[in-house]
Amino acid sequence: MTDMLxxxxxxxxxxxxxxxxPLIEMRRNLLSTGQEDPFGLVMERVxxxxxxxxxxxxxxxxxxxxxxxxxxxxxxIAAGKQALDDFGSGTTGSRVLNGTYAGHKAVxxxxxxxxxxxxxxxxxxxxxxxxxIISTIAGKGDYIVLDIDSHASIWDxxxxxxxxxxxxxxxxxxxxxxxxxRIPAEAGKLVILEGVYSMLGDIAPLKEMIAVAKKxxxxxxxxxxxxxxxxxxxxxxxxxxxxxxxxxxFVIGTFSKSVGxxxxxxxxxxxxxxxxxxxxxxxxxTASLPPSVVATATTSIRKLMHAGDKRAHLWENSxxxxxxxxxxxFQIGTDEPQSAIIAVIMPDLEKxxxxxxxxLHEGLYVNLARPPATPxxxxxxxxxxCAEHSAEQVQQIIGMFTRxxxxxxxxxx
Amino acid sequence: MDREETSARIAALIEPFNKKDVAITDxxxxxxxxxxxxxTVMDFVAAIEDEFDIIISMNQQAEIETYxxxxxxxxxxxx
Numbered sequence: 001m002t003d004m005l006x007x008x009x010x011x012x013x014x015x016x017x018x019x020x021x022p023l024i025e026m027r028r029n030l031l032s033t034g035q036e037d038p039f040g041l042v043m044e045r046v047x048x049x050x051x052x053x054x055x056x057x058x059x060x061x062x063x064x065x066x067x068x069x070x071x072x073x074x075x076x077i078a079a080g081k082q083a084l085d086d087f088g089s090g091t092t093g094s095r096v097l098n099g100t101y102a103g104h105k106a107v108x109x110x111x112x113x114x115x116x117x118x119x120x121x122x123x124x125x126x127x128x129x130x131x132x133i134i135s136t137i138a139g140k141g142d143y144i145v146l147d148i149d150s151h152a153s154i155w156d157x158x159x160x161x162x163x164x165x166x167x168x169x170x171x172x173x174x175x176x177x178x179x180x181x182r183i184p185a186e187a188g189k190l191v192i193l194e195g196v197y198s199m200l201g202d203i204a205p206l207k208e209m210i211a212v213a214k215k216x217x218x219x220x221x222x223x224x225x226x227x228x229x230x231x232x233x234x235x236x237x238x239x240x241x242x243x244x245x246x247x248x249x250f251v252i253g254t255f256s257k258s259v260g261x262x263x264x265x266x267x268x269x270x271x272x273x274x275x276x277x278x279x280x281x282x283x284x285x286t287a288s289l290p291p292s293v294v295a296t297a298t299t300s301i302r303k304l305m306h307a308g309d310k311r312a313h314l315w316e317n318s319x320x321x322x323x324x325x326x327x328x329x330f331q332i333g334t335d336e337p338q339s340a341i342i343a344v345i346m347p348d349l350e351k352x353x354x355x356x357x358x359x360l361h362e363g364l365y366v367n368l369a370r371p372p373a374t375p376x377x378x379x380x381x382x383x384x385x386c387a388e389h390s391a392e393q394v395q396q397i398i399g400m401f402t403r404x405x406x407x408x409x410x411x412x413x
Numbered sequence: 414m415d416r417e418e419t420s421a422r423i424a425a426l427i428e429p430f431n432k433k434d435v436a437i438t439d440x441x442x443x444x445x446x447x448x449x450x451x452x453t454v455m456d457f458v459a460a461i462e463d464e465f466d467i468i469i470s471m472n473q474q475a476e477i478e479t480y481x482x483x484x485x486x487x488x489x490x491x492x
Contacts, residue, residue, distance in 0.1 A: 143470070148455055164470035167455065175459065182468045376452065 030350070036357045038368040048072055049260075049388045054365055060393055060400075062383045063367035067340045068229045068310055069388030070260030070300045080261075083295035090290045095122075096277060099288030107294040110301040111267050115236055115251060119273040122265045122294070124286050126225055126254030127153040129264030132282035133221065133250060134192065135161035142188035145179050145213075147171065147204070149197050149375045151223065163190070170197070170375065173208050180216035189218035195238030196226035199374050199382070200333035201341025203231075207242040214247060221250040229258025229304040230311055230340055230387075255297045258304060263289050263297055310387040314340055317385045317394050324398035325383075329411045333380065343369075344381040344401075351410060352379035358404035364397060414491055419465075420484045426460050427480075439481025465491055 005011065031037060036055070045053040049069035050061050070076055083103060093099035104122060111120035123129040134157030138144045142163040146154060149170040158165045166183070168175040176191070183189055191213040193204050206222065213220050224237030232240030235258070239245040249270060255263035266276070277283060289297075315337075322337035325344060333343030346352030349370050356368040359381070367382040374380055383397075405411035414422075424437060430453055431437070435446055443449045449457065458469055461483075467490040469477075477483050 158471075164468075164472055166468055166470050169455065169459065178463065179468060182462070182466060372451075377450075 030353060035353050036360060038353055038356050041360075041365065046071075050386050050390075050393060052365070054360070057360070057363055059360070059363050059365045060389075060397060061365050062385070062389075062397060063365050064386070065226070065257035065384055066260060066386050066388075067226075067314065067384065068258040068260070068304060068307060069386045070229075070258065070303070073260070073300065073303065075303065076260065076296045076299045079299040080292040080296040083291040087291035089292070091288045093287060094284055095288045096284050101288075101291055101294070103291050103294040103298065104288060107263075107298045107301070108265075110298045111253075111265055114234075114301050114305055115245075115267045117251070117267040118269045118271075120265055120267045121273070121276055121280075121283065122263055122289065123283055124264070124289055125262060126252070126256055126264035127156075128282040128286065129252050129254070129266055130154050130223065131157045131160060132280040133252060133266045133276070134158060134190070135282075136276065136280040137219075137250075138163035138188070138190045142190065143183045144190050144192060145176060145183075145218065146192040147176075147194065147197075149199065150192060150194065151198065151225070152373070154192055154194075154223065171202070171204055171209075173205065173212060176209060177212050177216075180213065180218060183216070185217070189213075189216065190221060191218045192221045193223070194226075195222055195224040195231065196339040196341065198226050198341060199369060199378075199380060200343045201226075201337075201339045201382075202334045203227075203238050203338045205242075206239050206248075207244045210239075210244050210247045219249040220247065221252060222248045223252045225252070225254045225257055226339060226341065228253045229307065230314055233308075235304050235307060235311060255293070255300075259297050259300045261293050261296045261300070263293060307387075314385060314387040316391070317387070317389050318342065320391070320394050321383065321385060321397060324394070325401055328398065328402045328405065330401065330405065340385045342383040342385070344383065346379040346381060347410065349379045351408065352381060354408045355381060355404055355410055358408050359400060362400040362404055364400045364404075414488070416484060416488050419488050419491070422464060423461060423480075423484055423487065426464060427457070430457050437480055439479065439484070441480040442478055443480070443483075444478070461487065467491060 041054055043052040043054050049066045049071050052059055052061055087101055091099040108120040108122055130153035138161050140162040144158050144163045145166045147170055148167045166179050168179050196203050210220050222239055227237040229235045231238050239248050251267045253265050255261045318337040318340055322342050326332050331345040352368055369380040369382050371377045465487055477486055
């Protein structure tokens with residue numbers, strides 16, 4: 001044991017921030033060229049789901065998750081204002097204490113109706129929904145088998161729990177089966193998949209993967225964050241589209257994408273599901289969503305049930321942009337459009353950042369995505385379309401990409 | 414399978430991932446000496462898992478820093 005220091009002694013100071021030095025240095029190099037900070041954009045005014053004033057410029061938004069354009073829906077706004085007047089600005093408490101209002105029950109009922117499932121549990125964010133459900137249901141001695149390209153919230157849920165974590169190669173059914181086969185038969189197993197993988201915008205072969213998971217006695221959790229509202233005849237997601245939603249034990253989703261506000265949820269038909277409310281720490285030990293948020297979510301979810309026309313228009317947008325960018329000579333993350341996300345692959349971070357800035361000067365905002373968030377160390381310009389983008393806006397976007405691509409040398413002259 | 418045979422089979426599997434032809438000893442470290450990134454680790458672990466028909470969970474991988482520790486773990490996992 002180390003001796004205690006006497007009054008006039010002090011130990012060497014270790015700066016806990018030293019571990020961030022490589023990243024600080026990388027950012028300094030990038031920004032020293034005069035490059036606008038891709039991670040420091042401020043929207044001064046938001047004009048509609050598809051247009052905002054960014055850094056002083058009117059800009060088309062192609063890097064939000066506002067897939068269904070619900071953020072300015074008049075019914076959604078009215079519901080939020082009414083809830084502010086009737087219930088106040090916040091609950092100041094946990095769902096299991098003073099934080100459950102009529103609105104929280106109403107949004108959970110809207111989710112049960114939307115998915116046709118028996119139980120729904122609402123969390124304060126989508127991140128917490130994955131963190132909470134995964135870390136709580138998969139415990140010591142259990143196995144989690146998951147896709148290597150899973151979202152950070154899924155990995156963090158694994159890290160927070162005590163289960164054995166076994167990843168497999170992205171969307172590789174055989175690699176998944178090999179791992180399931182080797183797990184002791186008596187162990188509890190949870191397979192975690194996503195409907196849409198948000199970096200490349202590709203979808204999972206859920207039907208085949210879930211059939212394999214069930215063959216080995218595993219329970220299945222599917223994160224449908226990027227498909228809700230858009231994919232599937234009723235907007236329930238990729239599992240609905242592939243006709244296997246009944247086989248999914250837990251669907252995780254979010255209010256911060258198509259629903260247009262913030263919050264997360266899990267829906268399930270598991271007969272014992274309600275016990276989660278008492279044992280899931282990220283649900284218990286945090287304040288519940290404000291009344292206005294759950295009111296806007298309820299209205300939005302109920303409108304999304306009947307948004308077939310918007311879904312059709314968003315598919316049109318996705319197909320048009322995918323083809324337009326491919327024809328212009330860009331390398332796209334998927335051969336065919338599979339979701340509302342079109343990922344344009346950049347040669348490297350410097351070129352990607354330059355292209356991002358050139359697009360911003362054109363009046364277009366997209367997401368710059370870089371490792372470690374991206375698979376295979378790729379730098380991506382991620383475009384996410386909105387059902388409120390007009391056909392004209394999509395053509396404008398293709399023109400902006402083509403000009404910026406030539407200006408930065410990413411496209412040949 | 415004894416330690417020597419296990420080690421020989423792992424040594425053969427490591428070859429395609431050992432881009433700089435680092436000489437492998439029990440003390441060779443995967444991150445520092447072989448410069449494996451997370452994608453390489455996944456592919457390499459999958460190759461070992463398939464060869465020996467075992468699972469090396471990420472929890473177990475976290476305890477393995479050197480080649481020697483890997484061989485010991487694989488010997489143990491084969492039971």
